[in-house]
Amino acid sequence: xxxxxxxxxxxxxxxxxxxxxxxxxxxxxxxxxxxxxxxxxxxxxxxxxxxxxxxxxxxxxxxxxxxxxxxxxxxxxxxxxxxxxxxxxxxxxxxxxxxxxxxxxxxxxxxxxxxxxxxxxxxxxxxxxxxxxxxxxxxxxxxxxxxxxxxxxxxxxxxxxxxxxxxxxxxxxxxxxxxxxxxxxxxxxxxxxxxxxxxxxxxxxxxxxxxxxxxxxxxxxxxxxxxxxxxxxxxxxxxxxxxxxxxxxxxxxxxxxxxxxxxxxxxxxxxxxxxxxxxxxxxxxxxxxxxxxxxxxxxxxxxxxxxxxxxxxxxxxxxxxxxxxxxxxxxxxxxxxxxxxxxxxxxxxxxxxxxxxxxxxxxxxxxxxxxxxxx
Ligand SMILES: Nc1ncnc2c1ncn2[C@@H]1O[C@H](COP(=O)(O)OP(=O)(O)OP(=O)(O)O)[C@@H](O)[C@H]1O
Numbered sequence: 515x516x517x518x519x520x521x522x523x524x525x526x527x528x529x530x531x532x533x534x535x536x537x538x539x540x541x542x543x544x545x546x547x548x549x550x551x552x553x554x555x556x557x558x559x560x561x562x563x564x565x566x567x568x569x570x571x572x573x574x575x576x577x578x579x580x581x582x583x584x585x586x587x588x589x590x591x592x593x594x595x596x597x598x599x600x601x602x603x604x605x606x607x608x609x610x611x612x613x614x615x616x617x618x619x620x621x622x623x624x625x626x627x628x629x630x631x632x633x634x635x636x637x638x639x640x641x642x643x644x645x646x647x648x649x650x651x652x653x654x655x656x657x658x659x660x661x662x663x664x665x666x667x668x669x670x671x672x673x674x675x676x677x678x679x680x681x682x683x684x685x686x687x688x689x690x691x692x693x694x695x696x697x698x699x700x701x702x703x704x705x706x707x708x709x710x711x712x713x714x715x716x717x718x719x720x721x722x723x724x725x726x727x728x729x730x731x732x733x734x735x736x737x738x739x740x741x742x743x744x745x746x747x748x749x750x751x752x753x754x755x756x757x758x759x760x761x762x763x764x765x766x767x768x769x770x771x772x773x774x775x776x777x778x779x780x781x782x783x784x785x786x787x788x789x790x791x792x793x794x795x796x797x798x799x800x801x802x803x804x805x806x807x808x809x810x811x812x813x814x815x816x817x818x819x820x821x822x823x824x825x826x827x828x829x830x831x832x833x834x835x836x837x838x839x840x841x842x843x844x845x846x847x848x849x850x851x852x853x854x855x856x857x858x859x860x861x862x863x864x865x866x867x868x869x870x871x872x873x874x875x876x877x878x879x880x881x882x883x884x885x886x887x888x889x
Pocket of ligand 1: 549562563564565566582631659661665708722724725
């Protein structure tokens with residue numbers, strides 16, 4: 515068994531390991547139970563646009579994979595019969611991302627997710643192995659590594675389900691994955707427990723779901739310097755105007771993301787802050803809070819049509835509250851401002867404070883947090 519060592523422990527790297535993502539533009543066999551050499555097994559997940567199945571390759575049956583099957587046309591767009599007719603009769607078999615992007619946003623979205631995943635190769639990021647994209651077929655198939663442990667769970671009727679030590683391990687893995695993403699110029703934009711997947715036996719956590727992620731050339735340049743100019747880039751990645759558009763899950767959104775809605779009725783609002791990779795750090799802070807306390811830090815206290823707006827207002831204006839105990843093992847926090855800052859509770863509350871700094875300039879960076887959690 516080959517193992518690679520990361521700070522905090524070894525990672526099993528026995529998985530099939532092609533040097534780059536394979537793109538197959540001919541689907542020679544496709545049914546409900548198989549696509550090309552892959553036999554589809556149980557359904558393991560359902561997203562807005564895609565269904566995820568367990569799968570095995572007939573060429574290597576011992577290896578379990580995950581295949582995400584995504585419709586080129588989203589369910590509501592299916593009503594657009596004209597488009598579907600056009601697609602079936604005119605689209606050539608070979609893949610052309612820019613064409614796909616231009617003719618249909620659902621297809622453009624999945625091609626962008628694929629272009630992003632193609633750049634990524636890290637022990638704490640779900641790996642894409644192959645894309646089956648035959649344009650005469652109504653679906654695109656993404657063959658990925660399988661994360662057998664499922665989504666990171668965080669609440670049982672408002673109570674935490676992970677111990678503080680388990681939480682530390684989850685956050686540590688997510689920090690390593692996120693730090694890598696940012697170095698590649700990728701802002702995830704939807705960090706939350708449901709997008710962190712456990713490997714088998716809950717050994718490690720990997721970041722998943724790049725459906726709302728965005729490539730930022732400026733971010734890539736800031737990490738790689740002039741050598742970033744030599745990166746092979748897919749043209750579909752280079753439009754980063756989307757960064758200003760609100761995306762992700764409301765309760766995990768950073769103050770700078772919800773600014774326009776939160777300040778809508780303020781006479782003298784503070785100046786807006788830039789949208790950067792710090793939005794992922796905020797979302798990781800919200801994730802840490804969820805794991806520690808079994809609830810979100812900024813929730814609307816009532817239900818109704820204005821709920822989402824109220825959440826944005828709370829994110830923007832209000833401070834988070836600390837419970838007296840954190841984790842399934844109920845370790846004392848010492849309250850929102852613990853008197854003993856060196857106690858376990860004191861250290862964790864201090865960390866939360868830095869993750870959830872409303873001012874982007876005061877928010878902790880991943881390199882700062884890395885040194886804190888590995889010490
Ligand atoms: N590699 C994987 N291994 C195991 N389970 C997975 C894997 N990828 C996704 N899943 C499961 O499938 C679910 C849906 O996947 P995913 O979030 O990628 O789909 P989506 O259509 O992009 O969803 P969304 O509606 O959030 O955009 C996930 O929440 C997860 O439970």
